[in-house]
Amino acid sequence: MNKKDIDLSIDFCGVKFKNPFLLSSSPVSNSAEMVARSFEAGWAGVAFKTLNSDTTPIIHPSPRMNGIQYGNKKLVGLQNAEMISDRPLKENLADFLYLKKKYPDHVLISSIMGFSNDEWAYLAKVSEDNGADMLELNFSCPHMSVEGAGHHVGKAFDLIEKFTATVKRAVSIPVMAKMTPNITDMTEPALYAKRGGADAIAAINTVLGISQIDLNQFTPKPNVFGLGTISGTSGPAIKPIGLRFISEMAKCKELALPLSGMGGIETWVDALEYILLGASTLQVTTGIIHYGYDIVEDLIEGLTDFMVEKKITKIEDLVGRALTNLTTTDKFDLKRQGRAEYNLDKCVGCGQCYTVCKDAGGFALDWDGDKRQPVLDKDKCLSCMICSFVCPICDIISYKEMPDTWKRQDAVVMGKDLEDQLNFQPFKQPI
Numbered sequence: 513m514n515k516k517d518i519d520l521s522i523d524f525c526g527v528k529f530k531n532p533f534l535l536s537s538s539p540v541s542n543s544a545e546m547v548a549r550s551f552e553a554g555w556a557g558v559a560f561k562t563l564n565s566d567t568t569p570i571i572h573p574s575p576r577m578n579g580i581q582y583g584n585k586k587l588v589g590l591q592n593a594e595m596i597s598d599r600p601l602k603e604n605l606a607d608f609l610y611l612k613k614k615y616p617d618h619v620l621i622s623s624i625m626g627f628s629n630d631e632w633a634y635l636a637k638v639s640e641d642n643g644a645d646m647l648e649l650n651f652s653c654p655h656m657s658v659e660g661a662g663h664h665v666g667k668a669f670d671l672i673e674k675f676t677a678t679v680k681r682a683v684s685i686p687v688m689a690k691m692t693p694n695i696t697d698m699t700e701p702a703l704y705a706k707r708g709g710a711d712a713i714a715a716i717n718t719v720l721g722i723s724q725i726d727l728n729q730f731t732p733k734p735n736v737f738g739l740g741t742i743s744g745t746s747g748p749a750i751k752p753i754g755l756r757f758i759s760e761m762a763k764c765k766e767l768a769l770p771l772s773g774m775g776g777i778e779t780w781v782d783a784l785e786y787i788l789l790g791a792s793t794l795q796v797t798t799g800i801i802h803y804g805y806d807i808v809e810d811l812i813e814g815l816t817d818f819m820v821e822k823k824i825t826k827i828e829d830l831v832g833r834a835l836t837n838l839t840t841t842d843k844f845d846l847k848r849q850g851r852a853e854y855n856l857d858k859c860v861g862c863g864q865c866y867t868v869c870k871d872a873g874g875f876a877l878d879w880d881g882d883k884r885q886p887v888l889d890k891d892k893c894l895s896c897m898i899c900s901f902v903c904p905i906c907d908i909i910s911y912k913e914m915p916d917t918w919k920r921q922d923a924v925v926m927g928k929d930l931e932d933q934l935n936f937q938p939f940k941q942p943i
């Protein structure tokens with residue numbers, strides 16, 4: 513099998529995508545000129561920046577974003593307080609016509625947000641009339657200054673159902689509901705969207721948070737002339753949250769709708785993880801803000817190489833493949849135990865494993881000062897594996913399952929000397 517045999521195309525609610533990668537609704541999908549360049553780079557479609565109906569003027573705060581840096585790594589997350597499109601509806605719709613004419617084989621998804629029932633219907637209809645292949649209903653922008661819009665709708669489940677049903681009556685193209693992650697359970701509102709007639713679910717929008725405080729002005733960032741706000745976090749920092757919500761919805765038999773996954777996708781591995789947990793199209797914003805449209809080449813190449821290696825020709829055969837292995841802790845086989853295994857050939861003697869095992873693990877490491885190496889007492893290892901997470905070198909520390917005859921020594925919780933020094937009283941059961 514080689515790359516030519518691989519088929520990345522996907523059918524999503526009856527709409528054909530040549531690969532699963534789309535721009536998500538945001539500044540990266542703000543105009544026809546931008547979207548056209550992204551299509552040339554290889555993206556299969558776009559969820560256009562959420563349309564506004566012009567009845568409510570949109571003015572974005574300035575500045576409206578803050579990049580989250582951790583150590584030397586830039587943009588592990590992005591904070592934004594941006595609203596929906598501030599462009600006139602007419603201009604956005606003219607962009608739709610242009611894009612559909614020039615790129616008929618690419619998928620144009622119109623993201624909409626109405627501020628009344630009639631507006632939802634109106635935006636849906638004009639989107640369809642101007643060439644949109646699908647709709648995405650934005651029930652999830654976390655910082656709209658317009659009351660009763662954005663994620664306020666996403667948290668009022670009956671409104672999700674009502675507006676979805678309104679839109680479904682207005683158009684015949686497929687309709688996808690985009691959900692807020694600022695909620696404990698996404699399956700429930702997704703079921704309301706389904707009852708309203710939604711054909712698919714998109715998730716996640718940004719996660720409410722505060723990324724950083726301006727220490728000179730005591731103001732959360734972005735610092736908008738002395739004031740900050742709780743706003744939307746995106747990028748790699750939110751990927752675990754996105755994966756969790758996608759997997760829960762994918763596992764819900766009653767929901768059974770196609771899922772468009774997003775939140776922190778930057779590499780083909782991120783993309784594949786979303787696919788394995790049930791997403792069949794993937795959307796990206798922060799990855800593009802960080803690296804530009806060309807990351808799609810790496811996304812496509814990485815996924816293709818992986819499929820060649822695994823001898824899987826169709827991407828749809830990967831959708832949800834990890835779900836059967838996703839369970840609850842009560843299903844774990846606790847009889848099976850293991851420990852860390854050390855291969856010290858490449859050890860640089862930094863001692864981080866020793867420190868972490870002592871201060872947060874099972875006291876299973878001693879330190880050989882002459883060799884500047886850890887010495888593992890195998891029978892004390894808790895298999896927490898935190899030593900491997902702090903080790904700066906790959907392949908030194910791995911996990912090894914032990915035979916059932918192996919017995920882990922009980923961890924030393926408190927030494928005898930310490931007990932004596934503190935005049936320690938053993939714990940008594942309350943009567």
Ligand SMILES: Cc1cc2nc3c(=O)[nH]c(=O)nc-3n(C[C@H](O)[C@H](O)[C@H](O)COP(=O)(O)O)c2cc1C
Pocket residue numbers: 536537538539561562577590592594595596597623650653690716717718745746747748750774775776777795796797798799
């Ligand atoms: C600056 C910015 C503006 C956004 N605007 C919108 C929007 O207008 N409509 C929408 O549905 N989502 C909007 N989003 C959310 C993204 O589409 C996406 O759901 C979120 O950023 C998670 O994906 P990511 O981690 O790839 O960025 C915006 C995100 C950012 C960072």
